[in-house]
Amino acid sequence: MKVVYSEKHQSHDPQTFLVRGRMTRSAEQPERADRLLAGIHAGGHTLVAPEDFGPGPRAAVHTPEYLEFLETAWARWQALPDASDEVIANVRPMTGYASYPTGIVGRAGYHMADSGTPVGQGTWNAAVWAAHSAVHAAALVAEGERVAYALCRPPGHHAYADKAGGFCFLSNTAIAAEWLTRRRRRVAVLDVDVHHGNGTQGIFYRRPDVLTVSLHADPAEFYPYFVGYAAERGEGDGLGYNLNLPLALGTADDGYLQALDIALARIRAFAADTLVVALGLDAYEGDPLKGLAITTPGFARIAQAIAGLKLPTVLVQEGGYLAPELGDNIRSFLTGFESRL
Amino acid sequence: MKVVYSEKHQSHDPQTFLVRGRMTRSAEQPERADRLLAGIHAGGHTLVAPEDFGPGPRAAVHTPEYLEFLETAWARWQALPDASDEVIANVRPMTGYASYPTGIVGRAGYHMADSGTPVGQGTWNAAVWAAHSAVHAAALVAEGERVAYALCRPPGHHAYADKAGGFCFLSNTAIAAEWLTRRRRRVAVLDVDVHHGNGTQGIFYRRPDVLTVSLHADPAEFYPYFVGYAAERGEGDGLGYNLNLPLALGTADDGYLQALDIALARIRAFAADTLVVALGLDAYEGDPLKGLAITTPGFARIAQAIAGLKLPTVLVQEGGYLAPELGDNIRSFLTGFESRL
Numbered sequence: 001m002k003v004v005y006s007e008k009h010q011s012h013d014p015q016t017f018l019v020r021g022r023m024t025r026s027a028e029q030p031e032r033a034d035r036l037l038a039g040i041h042a043g044g045h046t047l048v049a050p051e052d053f054g055p056g057p058r059a060a061v062h063t064p065e066y067l068e069f070l071e072t073a074w075a076r077w078q079a080l081p082d083a084s085d086e087v088i089a090n091v092r093p094m095t096g097y098a099s100y101p102t103g104i105v106g107r108a109g110y111h112m113a114d115s116g117t118p119v120g121q122g123t124w125n126a127a128v129w130a131a132h133s134a135v136h137a138a139a140l141v142a143e144g145e146r147v148a149y150a151l152c153r154p155p156g157h158h159a160y161a162d163k164a165g166g167f168c169f170l171s172n173t174a175i176a177a178e179w180l181t182r183r184r185r186r187v188a189v190l191d192v193d194v195h196h197g198n199g200t201q202g203i204f205y206r207r208p209d210v211l212t213v214s215l216h217a218d219p220a221e222f223y224p225y226f227v228g229y230a231a232e233r234g235e236g237d238g239l240g241y242n243l244n245l246p247l248a249l250g251t252a253d254d255g256y257l258q259a260l261d262i263a264l265a266r267i268r269a270f271a272a273d274t275l276v277v278a279l280g281l282d283a284y285e286g287d288p289l290k291g292l293a294i295t296t297p298g299f300a301r302i303a304q305a306i307a308g309l310k311l312p313t314v315l316v317q318e319g320g321y322l323a324p325e326l327g328d329n330i331r332s333f334l335t336g337f338e339s340r341l
Numbered sequence: 342m343k344v345v346y347s348e349k350h351q352s353h354d355p356q357t358f359l360v361r362g363r364m365t366r367s368a369e370q371p372e373r374a375d376r377l378l379a380g381i382h383a384g385g386h387t388l389v390a391p392e393d394f395g396p397g398p399r400a401a402v403h404t405p406e407y408l409e410f411l412e413t414a415w416a417r418w419q420a421l422p423d424a425s426d427e428v429i430a431n432v433r434p435m436t437g438y439a440s441y442p443t444g445i446v447g448r449a450g451y452h453m454a455d456s457g458t459p460v461g462q463g464t465w466n467a468a469v470w471a472a473h474s475a476v477h478a479a480a481l482v483a484e485g486e487r488v489a490y491a492l493c494r495p496p497g498h499h500a501y502a503d504k505a506g507g508f509c510f511l512s513n514t515a516i517a518a519e520w521l522t523r524r525r526r527r528v529a530v531l532d533v534d535v536h537h538g539n540g541t542q543g544i545f546y547r548r549p550d551v552l553t554v555s556l557h558a559d560p561a562e563f564y565p566y567f568v569g570y571a572a573e574r575g576e577g578d579g580l581g582y583n584l585n586l587p588l589a590l591g592t593a594d595d596g597y598l599q600a601l602d603i604a605l606a607r608i609r610a611f612a613a614d615t616l617v618v619a620l621g622l623d624a625y626e627g628d629p630l631k632g633l634a635i636t637t638p639g640f641a642r643i644a645q646a647i648a649g650l651k652l653p654t655v656l657v658q659e660g661g662y663l664a665p666e667l668g669d670n671i672r673s674f675l676t677g678f679e680s681r682l
Binding site for chain 2 (some may be wrong): 016018019020022023080082085090091092094095097098100101102103105106109110113114115116118160163165198220222223224225227231232
C-alpha cells in the first residue's frame with residue numbers, strides 16, 4: 001500500500017497539555033510517527049512524499065479567519081509581555097452572539113477549543129503538510145489506487161471549520177473528503193478513533209452530500225464530552241447524514257465489530273462510492289488515552305470488515321499514542337485491509 | 342452608609358490563573374477585601390453581617406445543574422487520579438447542540454468559561470455568602486435605605502446562569518436585581534467595572550423587565566473579548582433592554598463621565614425605580630488589570646453622577662484588584678455618592 005508521509009511533521013512538538021488542572025507534556029509527540037513508520041516498514045509498504053496542493057484544499061474546509069489565525073498566532077503571541085512559548089487559550093466565547101476580537105488572546109480563545117492544542121513556532125507548517133498528505137492520498141485513490149494511507153501528524157478530526165481542539169489544527173480527514181466531493185465522488189467518512197470525530201461532524205453537519213459516521217467511547221465521561229451522542233443526526237439539509245455510535249468504556253473487539261456492522265450498513269445505504277477512514281489507533285487496549293479495549297489482532301478484523309465494503313478508500317491517520325505496540329497496530333490494520341482487497 | 346460584609350469570603354483563596362499561557366496566582370485574593378474594609382472604616386461606614394436568605398435567591402438566577410456543580414465540584418475533582426487541588430477546566434463545548442456530560446472533567450468544561458476561575462474547597466461557601474450579602478443590601482434598600490453597599494467576594498458579574506468565569510461564580514448583582522424584581526421593583530443594573538458585565542447581560546438578555554447597562558473597556562482587546570460590543574442590544578422580548586458602552590482603552594475621567602451620561606439617560610428613560618450598581622473599581626488608572634484610567638477623585642465624580650438619578654440604590658462590589666489605592670477608591674466612591682443624597 002502507498003503511504004504518504006512528510007518529515008515536516010517534526011516541526012510540531014507541543015510541550016503543554018492541561019490535564020485535570022496540571023500542565024503536562026502533550027501526548028501528541030513526534031515519536032508517534034516514528035513508531036507508526038516502524039510498523040509500516042515492517043509491513044513492506046511504500047513511502048510517498050506529498051506534493052504541495054496549495055491553499056485551496058484547506059480553504060475549502062476552514063474559514064479564512066481561522067487559517068490566518070493559525071498561520072500568524074505564534075508570532076503575534078510572542079509579542080505579548082510575559083507570554084508562554086506556545087499559544088494556549090484561557091478564555092472562550094459563551095454565547096451564540098460572540099463577536100470576533102482583534103487581540104491575539106481573544107482570538108486564541110475564539111479559535112481554540114481547549115488548552116491541550118498549543119500552537120508552537122512550527123505548528124502551522126506541520127499542519128499544512130499533514131493536510132497535503134491527506135489530499136495526496138485522496139488523489140492517489142482518485143487516480144485509481146484501491147487504497148492509500150496518509151500518515152498525518154498533527155491529527156485533524158477534532159478541528160472544526162474555525163477551531164482547533166484535541167491536538168488537531170487542520171481537519172485532514174475533512175479536507176480529503178471535501179477534495180474528493182468536489183471531484184464528484186460520493187464520500188462517506190468513517191471515524192474509528194477512540195474519540196468522537198467532532199470536528200468532522202461539525203464541518204459536514206448541515207450537508208447531505210457527505211455522510212459522517214463515528215464509533216467512539218461514550219462521551220459522557222470521555223473527550224470530547226459535549227458531542228458524540230447518538231441523538232446527533234445532523235441539522236437542516238444534513239439531518240440523517242450523521243451517525244454516532246457511542247460505545248461503553250472498555251468495549252473490546254467483539255462489541256466493537258457489532259457496532260461497526262451498523263456503521264457499514266449505513267454507509268452502504270448511503271451508496272457511497274468512496275470511503276475516507278479517520279484512522280485512530282487509540283481504541284487500543286494499551287493506549288495511554290484509552291477508552292476502549294481493542295487488541296492488536298482486533299485492528300486487523302476491523303480493517304477487514306471495512307475493506308469488505310469494496311470501496312476505494314483513503315486512510316487518514318488520527319490519534320493513537322505512545323504505546324509500545326503502536327507500530328504493531330498500524331501494521332495489523334493495513335495488513336488486515338490488504339487481505340480483503 | 343450600611344456596608345454588608347461577611348468574613349466567610351476568606352475561604353475562597355484561588356491560587357491559579359492561566360495568563361498568556363502561564364500559570365500565575367489569581368488576582369482575586371482575600372486581601373482585596375481587607376483593603377476595601379480599610380477604606381470603609383476610614384469613611385466611617387457601618388458594617389452589617391448578612392443574614393442567610395436560603396437557596397431561593399440564587400436559584401432564581403442560576404440553573405439547578407450549575408448550582409449542584411458548584412457545590413460538589415471540588416469533592417468530585419479530588420477523586421480523580423493526579424488531579425490538581427483546584428478545579429480548572431480544560432475543555433469546552435463548541436456547538437449549539439452541546440450535551441451535558443456526567444463526568445466531572447466534562448462538567449467543569451461545561452460550567453467554566455475560562456481557566457481563571459478555579460473552584461477550591463471553600464469556594465462554594467464564600468460564593469453563597471457573597472450572594473447573601475448582595476441580597477441583604479437589596480433588602481435594606483427595599484426596607485427604605487436610600488443606598489446600601491455589599492462588599493461581595495468573590496465577585497459575580499461574569500457569571501452566567503450556568504457558567505462561572507472571570508473570577509465569578511454566583512452573580513451577586515443579578516441575584517440582588519432579581520430579588521428586587523420579584524418584589525415589584527423596576528430595576529436597572531448599571532455596571533461600572535472595567536470589564537463588561539457579560540454574565541449579568543446574559544442572565545437578563547431576553548427580558549424587558551430588567552434593564553442592563555455596562556460601561557467598560559472595549560472588548561476587542563480586553564476581557565471578556567467576545568461580548569460587550571455596542572451591537573448587543575438584547576434578544577427577543579429583551580431587545581432594546583441592554584446597552585453596552587465600550588470605551589477606548591485608556592479612557593480617563595472626562596471621557597468616562599460623558600459615556601456615563603448616556604447610560605444614565607437610558608436608565609431614566611426606562612423609568613427604573615431601583616438601581617443596582619455593579620461596582621468594580623478596576624477602571625482605576627493604577628489597577629493591576631487596568632484597561633481605563635479613572636483617578637481616585639474620578640470615582641467620586643462617577644458616584645455623584647449616579648446618585649443624581651435619585652434612585653434607591655444597591656451597590657454590589659465587583660472587581661478592583663491589589664492596587665495600594667483600592668481602599669481610597671472605594672472611600673472616594675461612597676463619599677461621593679453620599680454627597681449627593
